[in-house]
Amino acid sequence: MKGYFLALEGPDGSGKSTIAKLLKEKLEEDYKRPTVLTREPGGTKIGEEIRSILLSTDNMEMANRTEALLYAASRAQHVEEKILPLVKENNIVISDRYLVSSLAYQGFSRGLGLKEVMDINLFAINGFYPDRIIFFDLDSNLGLKRKFAQKEGDRLEIAGEDFHKQVYLGYKEAIKKYPAKVKIIDASASIDQVLKSCLEIIKEDLNL
Ligand code: TYD
Numbered sequence: 001m002k003g004y005f006l007a008l009e010g011p012d013g014s015g016k017s018t019i020a021k022l023l024k025e026k027l028e029e030d031y032k033r034p035t036v037l038t039r040e041p042g043g044t045k046i047g048e049e050i051r052s053i054l055l056s057t058d059n060m061e062m063a064n065r066t067e068a069l070l071y072a073a074s075r076a077q078h079v080e081e082k083i084l085p086l087v088k089e090n091n092i093v094i095s096d097r098y099l100v101s102s103l104a105y106q107g108f109s110r111g112l113g114l115k116e117v118m119d120i121n122l123f124a125i126n127g128f129y130p131d132r133i134i135f136f137d138l139d140s141n142l143g144l145k146r147k148f149a150q151k152e153g154d155r156l157e158i159a160g161e162d163f164h165k166q167v168y169l170g171y172k173e174a175i176k177k178y179p180a181k182v183k184i185i186d187a188s189a190s191i192d193q194v195l196k197s198c199l200e201i202i203k204e205d206l207n208l
Helices: 016-031 045-055 064-088 099-109 114-125 140-150 161-177 191-206
Strands: 004-009 035-039 092-096 132-137 182-186
Touching: 004 016, 004 064, 004 099, 004 191, 016 035, 016 092, 016 191, 035 064, 045 064, 064 092, 064 099, 064 114, 099 114, 099 161, 114 161, 132 191, 140 161, 182 191
Parallel strands: 004 092, 004 132, 035 092, 132 182
Antiparallel strands: none
8 A cells, every 4th residue: 555645626616625525534434445535725733824814805915926925835834744744644635725826826826927936846845746636627607607617706806817727727727737647537527426536646646
């Protein structure tokens, strides 16, 4: 048994957290593989504190570079304190978002540049790249509609339709520029179908 680090990526409302929970159930019940779910920003005590700064609607004056560095800081703590030790102990770790989110949101949509944001993130993750990245491909409007049906928007979610259109384009650009380890699935399909597509990818990677 080997550890495995999977990052789920995609726009707000694309179903990543629902699928993450279902994947954990399947992997543990059917394949007896201990699986830990985590998320970004957050995942550790320090990361969750950074998350509340990032998502608070009290912090509308936050500069784009501050935003990018805080996401990267949360990620650095996450890797060192949580993901890396768990993977070393042969767990499967599934993170709801990882560095491609920063490329799409901060690099592209906020306009900081894909390469610039990749550079600060490479520093943050210290070489710890995912074994697999699954991109949940879903039109940004549909995603936001799903989100606002569930709860009020946070600072990023209320950034406007144009911002989220840019996020979607940003994901496409990021994946084109950095295709390593990325597989794309159609996230407009049913939950069952999306789950099946993700499981197929994981099973193939792990020879399950
Ligand atoms: P998320 O936890 O997916 O939101 P929710 O819990 O509401 O589903 O992420 C919070 C927001 O942070 C989301 O709008 C995407 C954004 N984000 C970035 O802008 N850059 C990043 O690097 C990450 C990880 C998230």
